[in-house]
Each structure stands twice: as C-alpha cells, then as structure tokens.
Amino acid sequence: MDLSGKHIVLGLTGGIACYKAAELCRALVKEGATVQVVMTEAAGQFITPVTMQALSNRPVYDSQWDAREDNNMAHIILSREADAILIAPCSADFMAKLLHGRADDLLSLMCLARPIDKVPLLIAPAMNREMWAHPATQRNLAQLQVDGSVILGVGVGDQACGETGDGRMLEPLELLQDVIAFFQPKVLAGQHVLVTAGPTFEAIDPVRGITNLSSGKMGFAIARAAQEAGATVTLVAGPVSLPTPRGVTRIDVKSASNMLQTAVECAQKASIFIATAAVADWRPAQESDQKIKKDGSGQTPQLSFVENADILATVAQSARARSGALFCVGFAAESHDLLAHATAKRIRKGVPLLVGNIGPATFGKDDNALLLVDAAGASEMPRNSKLVLARQLVAEIAARLPTPLH
Numbered sequence: 186m187d188l189s190g191k192h193i194v195l196g197l198t199g200g201i202a203c204y205k206a207a208e209l210c211r212a213l214v215k216e217g218a219t220v221q222v223v224m225t226e227a228a229g230q231f232i233t234p235v236t237m238q239a240l241s242n243r244p245v246y247d248s249q250w251d252a253r254e255d256n257n258m259a260h261i262i263l264s265r266e267a268d269a270i271l272i273a274p275c276s277a278d279f280m281a282k283l284l285h286g287r288a289d290d291l292l293s294l295m296c297l298a299r300p301i302d303k304v305p306l307l308i309a310p311a312m313n314r315e316m317w318a319h320p321a322t323q324r325n326l327a328q329l330q331v332d333g334s335v336i337l338g339v340g341v342g343d344q345a346c347g348e349t350g351d352g353r354m355l356e357p358l359e360l361l362q363d364v365i366a367f368f369q370p371k372v373l374a375g376q377h378v379l380v381t382a383g384p385t386f387e388a389i390d391p392v393r394g395i396t397n398l399s400s401g402k403m404g405f406a407i408a409r410a411a412q413e414a415g416a417t418v419t420l421v422a423g424p425v426s427l428p429t430p431r432g433v434t435r436i437d438v439k440s441a442s443n444m445l446q447t448a449v450e451c452a453q454k455a456s457i458f459i460a461t462a463a464v465a466d467w468r469p470a471q472e473s474d475q476k477i478k479k480d481g482s483g484q485t486p487q488l489s490f491v492e493n494a495d496i497l498a499t500v501a502q503s504a505r506a507r508s509g510a511l512f513c514v515g516f517a518a519e520s521h522d523l524l525a526h527a528t529a530k531r532i533r534k535g536v537p538l539l540v541g542n543i544g545p546a547t548f549g550k551d552d553n554a555l556l557l558v559d560a561a562g563a564s565e566m567p568r569n570s571k572l573v574l575a576r577q578l579v580a581e582i583a584a585r586l587p588t589p590l591h
C-alpha cells in the first residue's frame with residue numbers, strides 16, 4: 186500500500202465537491218493512510234461529520250472550541266501529528282483566508298499553526314469557473330505557492346452550477362495519485378524522461394497486421410514512477426488501452442517506423458531514454474492499400490518482410506547520447522538464458538544499463554521480476570508489482586546518472 190504509515194489531516198471546506206471528499210477519504214484509507222478529518226462549519230452544510238467519521242474511522246473535528254484534547258489545543262495536536270494536511274475541497278474563501286493567515290476556525294487555525302517546514306499543505310481547489318479565473322483567486326493561488334503550499338490543480342468540464350470550464354475539484358482517484366506522488370523521493374527532479382512502451386502494429390492491409398502480446402504495463406508504470414520522481418515525462422505508446430499516467434505527455438503511435446520517428450524527435454530534448462517497447466522486428470515489405478481478398482483458388486498470400494530499424498540502438502548512437510547528455514536504458518524480453526542474453530544485448534545496443542525480463546512471465550501481468558545488467562555486473566530485482574519495480578528502477582537510474590559539472 187502506497188500510503189502505509191502516513192497520517193493525513195483531510196480538511197473539508199464549504200463547497201459541493203465535499204461529496205467527492207467522502208470517496209477521497211476512503212481511497213486514502215484503502216492505500217494504508219490514517220486520516221483525521223477536520224471540517225469547517227460551511228463544509229457541514231454539504232456533508233455530515235457522521236459520514237466522514239464512518240469513512241475515516243475517527244471522530245471528526247469541526248470546532249476550535251472542541252475540548253477533547255487534554256490541553257484543549259486541537260489545532261496544535263492535530264497539526265503536529267500530520268505527515269501532510271490536504272484541503273479538499275478548498276473553497277475560494279478558504280484560499281483567501283490561508284493567504285492572509287487568518288485563523289478564526291479550527292481548520293485555518295491549524296494550517297497557520299502547523300510547523301511549516303515539517304508539515305506540507307496540499308490544496309485541491311474547487312469552485313465555479315468565474316471564481317477560479319478571477320484575478321483575486323489567481324493572485325491568492327500564486328502567493329500561496331510562494332508561501333510553500335502545493336496546489337494540486339483543478340479539473341476542467343461540467344460544473345455543478347451548470348457552467349463548463351476550469352475550477353471543479355480533481356476526481357478522488359486523481360487526488361490520491363497526486364498525494365502518493367507527493368511522498369515519492371524527487372530523485373529525477375529536472376530530468377526529462379522519454380519512455381517507449383507497448384507493442385507496435387505492422388499493417389498488412391487496411392484491416393490486418395502483425396503485433397505482439399506486450400501490454401505496455403511496465404512502460405506505463407515506469408512513466409508514472411519517473412513523473413512521481415519529479416521528471417518531465419514523454420511516453421511514446423504503441424497501441425494499448427491503458428490510461429495515461431497523471432502529468433505524463435503521451436504520444437500514441439502505431440508502427441515501428443512511427444515510433445522511431447517520434448522517439449528520435451523527442452530524444453533531442455530528453456536526458457533519459459527508457460526503451461520498454463516490444464518493437465516488431467520485421468514489417469511486411471508492402472502494405473496493401475486495399476483489403477487482400479481470397480480469390481477462391483485456395484492460394485495463400487505471399488508475404489515478405491523487411492527488418493525495422495532498432496530504435497534503442499539508433500538513439501543510443503546519437504550525438505546526444507554519445508556526449509553523455511542522454512542516458513539510455515534498454516529492456517530485453519527473453520524466453521531463456523536471461524543473464525547471457527541481457528549481457529550480450531547491452532553491449533550490442535551500446536547502452537550503459539539493460540533490464541532483462543522473461544517475456545512470457547511478464548506480458549499482460551501486473552507483476553514482474555527484473556535483472557539489471559551494467560558494466561559492473563548484474564543484480565536481481567525480485568518479483569513485485571510493476572509499479573514498485575518501476576520506482577526501484579527509477580532510483581537505480583538516478584544513482585547512475587552522470588553528476589553535473591558545477
């Protein structure tokens with residue numbers, strides 16, 4: 186569970202998005218966090234403390250005059266225990282209050298009283314689009330960031346008021362991902378990571394083609410882990426139906442040639458390239474522009490193939506990679522003799538790090554086991570979920586990056 190051991194104070198302020206806070210609370214608890222709910226009086230107009238107590242499994246605090254704590258200082262006790270305070274939903278009014286350091290209710294009092302260096306304040310704004318776009322709100326937003334708050338952004342689309350635009354609260358699962366990401370070490374801050382993922386599709390005619398069983402899950406997990414680690418991430422994906430990890434720029438491609446062109450272009454601004462895609466080795470020499478029909482003779486079509494360019498090797502041989510500005514990582518999907526094949530492949534592809542896995546044991550699955558091979562030797566990453574392995578791999582890559590010259 187991604188939030189085991191974390192204690193989150195979940196603050197609710199007045200807004201219709203309070204209905205989403207119930208689901209958010211549940212999602213945080215399911216990921217292993219303990220959650221202490223603190224509500225403003227206005228939040229109580231939208232959702233009851235009974236609901237939030239049942240979901241968080243703790244009595245809710247909603248008054249600065251609450252005498253439950255022995256020293257009668259709930260604002261001090263609650264803020265000292267927290268690993269983070271998350272205000273979701275955060276109304277325009279509450280943002281203005283935070284900005285001015287006002288402290289006339291328990292939640293704002295607690296935010297002001299929190300040890301600013303130890304207890305981060307995460308804000309999920311929720312309001313009508315005009316309120317969001319208002320210069321006063323935008324000014325407050327900018328200043329809150331200067332003051333050290335983390336703004337988790339807003340969603341776009343239909344609003345409860347019937348209008349459409351920016352300002353609604355992010356969905357509970359989006360906020361959950363943002364909170365999980367917040368706690369990951371920022372080992373790739375400032376890096377630009379390019380990932381290729383999934384299979385490619387090599388067309389035979391407009392309705393048929395050749396592809397493979399890669400699900401793209403490992404590559405998508407790596408893209409997510411790199412984003413969580415603070416990198417700017419571009420994900421070049423073959424045909425897969427996976428959701429795009431939050432904050433990642435995704436470019437969908439089909440064939441190996443599309444993927445090569447896109448990857449080469451994107452690699453020009455990347456500092457790390459991780460090639461997880463299961464690129465088709467061959468494509469039909471000719472793509473028929475019409476569907477190939479049976480002619481009744483029982484004759485099968487004669488297909489001939491040409492080899493696709495090696496995307497990883499091409500990028501690894503680029504001037505940018507050779508100068509040390511681009512760190513390249515390859516994958517090897519093998520069926521047997523993993524160590525020998527991965528060791529040989531690393532040298533053949535000309536990359537500093539190659540990650541081996543057994544294809545049939547990983548394709549389509551949610552877990553995997555990896556073998557890392559570099560110039561110094563090999564080390565194993567035992568079977569785990571692809572996301573956990575992706576985070577470990579990101580840490581291994583970060584540790585191998587050349588130290589910048591000062």
Ligand code: CTP
Pocket residue numbers: 381441460461462463464465466493494495496497498514515516517518519530534
């Ligand atoms: N790769 C690539 N472009 C290709 C083929 C492979 O970028 N045309 C990359 C893969 O993304 C992976 C690595 O090269 O990072 C190894 O891929 P793999 O399919 O295991 O190896 P191949 O190069 O195809 O070698 P072989 O078929 O001999 O195992």
